[in-house]
Amino acid sequence: MTSRPSPRPARDLPRTGPERELSAAAQSVVAGDRRALGRIISEVERGDPSARAVVQELYPRTGTAAVVGLSGPLGVGKSSLVNRLLQLLSGRGKRVGVIAVDPSSPFSGGAVLGDRVRIERDPSEAGVFFRSMASRGHPGGLSQSTRETIRLLEAFGMDTVLVETVGSGQVDVEVHNIASTRLVVLVPHLGDEVQTLKAGLFEIADVFVVNKCDLPGADRAARDLSELAQMSPERDGWRPRVVQTSTLAPTGIEELWQAVEDHERTLRESGGLAALRRNRAREELRSLLLAGLQSRLAEALASSKEWEALVEEVGEGRLDPYAASERAYDLVRPRL
Numbered sequence: 166m167t168s169r170p171s172p173r174p175a176r177d178l179p180r181t182g183p184e185r186e187l188s189a190a191a192q193s194v195v196a197g198d199r200r201a202l203g204r205i206i207s208e209v210e211r212g213d214p215s216a217r218a219v220v221q222e223l224y225p226r227t228g229t230a231a232v233v234g235l236s237g238p239l240g241v242g243k244s245s246l247v248n249r250l251l252q253l254l255s256g257r258g259k260r261v262g263v264i265a266v267d268p269s270s271p272f273s274g275g276a277v278l279g280d281r282v283r284i285e286r287d288p289s290e291a292g293v294f295f296r297s298m299a300s301r302g303h304p305g306g307l308s309q310s311t312r313e314t315i316r317l318l319e320a321f322g323m324d325t326v327l328v329e330t331v332g333s334g335q336v337d338v339e340v341h342n343i344a345s346t347r348l349v350v351l352v353p354h355l356g357d358e359v360q361t362l363k364a365g366l367f368e369i370a371d372v373f374v375v376n377k378c379d380l381p382g383a384d385r386a387a388r389d390l391s392e393l394a395q396m397s398p399e400r401d402g403w404r405p406r407v408v409q410t411s412t413l414a415p416t417g418i419e420e421l422w423q424a425v426e427d428h429e430r431t432l433r434e435s436g437g438l439a440a441l442r443r444n445r446a447r448e449e450l451r452s453l454l455l456a457g458l459q460s461r462l463a464e465a466l467a468s469s470k471e472w473e474a475l476v477e478e479v480g481e482g483r484l485d486p487y488a489a490s491e492r493a494y495d496l497v498r499p500r501l
Contacts, residue, residue: 190215191222194320199294202321206296209317210310220313223320228442230262230319231429234328234344241350242376243329245412246421251293253418254325260292262318262326264311267297294318309456312343312449341369342448345441346428348421350374351390353382367393370405372424378409378417401437403428458501465497472496 193201208216235243247263254261298311315326330340340347349370354377373394375387387407394405406424410417432438466472475493478484 187222188219190219191320194219194223194317195226195322197322202294202317203296206314206317209313210298212310217313220316223316227316227319230315230323230326231346231425232315232326232328232344233425234330234340234347235350236330236340236347237350237374237376241352242412243350246350246374246376246410246418247327247329249410249412249415249418250327250422253422255292258292259324260322261294262315262321262323263293263295263329264314264318264326265295265297265329266311267299294321294323309449309452315343342445345432345438346371346425348372348374348425350376351386352377353380353386367397367405371403371428372421373405373407374421375407375409376412378411379413383409401432401440402435403431403437461501462497465500466493469496 187195190201190205194205205216205219209220235246237243244265247265251261251263296314298308298314311328315328318326328340328344347369349372351373353375373387373390375383375390377383378387387409390405390407394407397404406427408417408421408424410421412418429438432441472493475484475489479486479489
């Protein structure tokens with residue numbers, strides 16, 4: 166009989182900095198109110214300032230979960246793999262949050278696959294919280310709202326957060342800036358092993374998962390990837406591992422999670438986790454700064470008559486776009 170995780174009390178959550186009284190919304194997240202958590206995540210996705218304030222309040226209570234990213238082409242079975250990992254971790258009494266990043270609808274901006282029927286979990290199941298999110302047009306499939314949702318899940322008391330990326334077109338690599346352990350999922354019959362190198366995924370993968378290993382060619386794919394991994398330089402004392410899995414049997418799921426735990430431990434012991442967090446903070450700050458500048462730029466241009474005149478000159482061929490952009494910058498610079 167498997168154990169049923171219970172909400173972690175607020176006093177057990179790590180804290181940094183001076184204590185301060187939390188708002189009612191933040192208290193509801195810490196207390197394990199699932200409806201409140203879902204509501205605040207929705208507000209985060211909409212860019213509601215009140216939700217951003219809640220995330221800021223809870224920031225000292227974050228950074229506690231193992232964040233595991235799953236990338237891979239469409240059809241390799243990432244969602245089925247997430248299902249099996251949920252079963253394994255829930256059976257061990259772990260609390261797990263899942264963020265499935267789907268392509269954005271060009272009409273509503275929401276997640277196209279938002280129903281996520283292939284994630285076969287009871288939404289009210291204790292110790293598991295699932296959220297489907299839209300990529301919002303980000304090329305890597307991830308957005309600032311994904312980072313903030315991870316923090317909310319950590320404050321909620323989750324031990325592990327699984328982030329499944331879009332996987333449409335070229336496999337996503339932006340998960341490198343969010344997850345501490347990155348799983349790249351492949352299947353043997355698609356011939357993606359070499360293409361993985363071309364896509365740059367070999368540089369970010371901590372564990373290669375040859376899924377659907379009951380298919381022909383799985384052993385060869387795993388062997389080829391293992392040989393390539395042995396030739397790659399170590400990162401923080403770690404070389405990529407290769408694990409074969411099947412979600413039908415299932416097989417290899419425990420071995421996969423053991424590889425994740427080994428990587429997390431190696432990161433902590435080598436100091437790589439601290440360096441990863443610094444890099445993550447650097448990328449997030451850069452992203453926030455660029456987003457802020459872009460917003461201010463749009464506002465400044467919208468209220469500038471000179472901007473429309475420049476657009477007209479370029480459209481009529483009387484001015485080249487390079488010179489026009491320099492003039493436009495001079496116009497809006499005081500407002501940035």
